Amino acid sequence: MAEEKNAISVDMKTLEEFESGLDPRHPERSRIPARVLGYGEISTVFEIQAQGMEGYAFKRLAVFKDRREIGPYLGNYEEYNRILAEEVGISLPPYGHASLTSRSGRPIFYIIQEQLPPESIGNRIIHLLPSQEVVLLVRLILRELKKVWDFNREREGVEVAIDGQVSNWSVAGFDPSSPHVDEGTELLYVDTSTPLFRIGGVEQLDPELFLRSAPSFLVWMIRLLFLKDVMTRYYDFRLVAIDLIANFHKEQRPELIPALIEEANDFFATEAREHGVKPITGKDVDSYYREDAVIWSLYLALRKTDRFLQERILRREYPYILPGKIKRR
Numbered sequence: 001m002a003e004e005k006n007a008i009s010v011d012m013k014t015l016e017e018f019e020s021g022l023d024p025r026h027p028e029r030s031r032i033p034a035r036v037l038g039y040g041e042i043s044t045v046f047e048i049q050a051q052g053m054e055g056y057a058f059k060r061l062a063v064f065k066d067r068r069e070i071g072p073y074l075g076n077y078e079e080y081n082r083i084l085a086e087e088v089g090i091s092l093p094p095y096g097h098a099s100l101t102s103r104s105g106r107p108i109f110y111i112i113q114e115q116l117p118p119e120s121i122g123n124r125i126i127h128l129l130p131s132q133e134v135v136l137l138v139r140l141i142l143r144e145l146k147k148v149w150d151f152n153r154e155r156e157g158v159e160v161a162i163d164g165q166v167s168n169w170s171v172a173g174f175d176p177s178s179p180h181v182d183e184g185t186e187l188l189y190v191d192t193s194t195p196l197f198r199i200g201g202v203e204q205l206d207p208e209l210f211l212r213s214a215p216s217f218l219v220w221m222i223r224l225l226f227l228k229d230v231m232t233r234y235y236d237f238r239l240v241a242i243d244l245i246a247n248f249h250k251e252q253r254p255e256l257i258p259a260l261i262e263e264a265n266d267f268f269a270t271e272a273r274e275h276g277v278k279p280i281t282g283k284d285v286d287s288y289y290r291e292d293a294v295i296w297s298l299y300l301a302l303r304k305t306d307r308f309l310q311e312r313i314l315r316r317e318y319p320y321i322l323p324g325k326i327k328r329r
């Protein structure tokens with residue numbers, strides 16, 4: 001079953017054992033238990049509690065129909081990481097990957113990263129820092145994002161997308177006994193599993209992969225409602241900044257939003273002037289958030305319905321690990 005590994009490599013036997021005993025509905029109850037480190041909208045990141053797996057973070061992608069689909073995805077994943085780290089200049093934690101076949105014969109791709117301290121991740125640290133430092137953190141994130149749009153402007157024919165949400169960044173060298181962010185703080189970017197980039201204007205990632213983990217009865221709606229939106233918003237500096245700020249609703253610090261808007265507008269009027277980003281308003285942020293919350297809550301609810309149908313009614317395997325209940329405001 002074992003096949004590939006690179007930079008970070010883990011013991012494939014242990015990973016296969018984990019996979020064969022995995023309970024996707026309750027990952028913590030798997031034969032080798034998983035400890036969830038974080039949920040995104042689409043995937044779950046966890047630690048595998050076995051010897052030799054300590055200190056790694058795993059993201060399990062179960063969307064591939066057959067092994068032949070993994071090759072192109074892996075190519076995109078590696079190229080995306082390479083462009084971000086080497087050409088754009090964004091720091092990434094050490095990473096690797098592994099692929100194997102599940103017990104039901106499904107190809108599974110694991111993204112492996114060095115595990116970063118949970119409190120160092122943006123959506124945790126914003127609850128530990130004083131407000132001015134949260135505002136500074138957002139400015140530091142905007143500076144990282146600017147590197148992407150500088151690259152996109154300079155590099156003819158290549159365009160990279162990025163999801164700037166606060167939960168996708170980790171404060172490097174974070175010290176839990178004194179949470180602190182200053183002008184010299186360095187950030188690491190973790191969310192590399194959706195490697196969106198265009199070459200000559202052509203999206204390199206197969207959008208169908210996104211649709212796979214959606215219930216089949218919904219695919220038409222997702223195509224219509226959100227695929228285009230989700231595939232394109234991350235190429236737009238202004239939308240990525242709005243997304244970053246609007247997310248403070250979901251991350252339970254909405255009171256900071258006015259200060260964050262002010263900070264972002266100052267950033268766009270000074271440090272990032274050349275990108276000509278129009279000022280962001282409170283209305284932009286609120287209406288964006290309302291729409292986004294509807295899209296994602298609906299998406300998750302329908303995936304849970306699908307899981308119920310597949311497992312309980314059709315008695316089929318449901319291969320995806322879904323996020324738990326996401327608290328929103």
Ligand SMILES: Nc1ncnc2c1ncn2[C@@H]1O[C@H](COP(=O)(O)OP(=O)(O)OP(=O)(O)O)[C@@H](O)[C@H]1O
Binds near residue numbers: 040042114116193
């Ligand atoms: N290397 C890591 N170390 C520690 N925690 C991590 C690491 N990578 C991810 N996490 C946790 O898991 C959460 C989700 O990870 P990530 O942002 O990569 O996935 P995602 O948002 O689900 O991606 P998508 O929605 O695009 O599938 C992060 O916000 C963080 O809390």
Ligand SMILES: [Mg+2]
Binds near residue numbers: 040041165168191
């Ligand atoms: Mg994320």
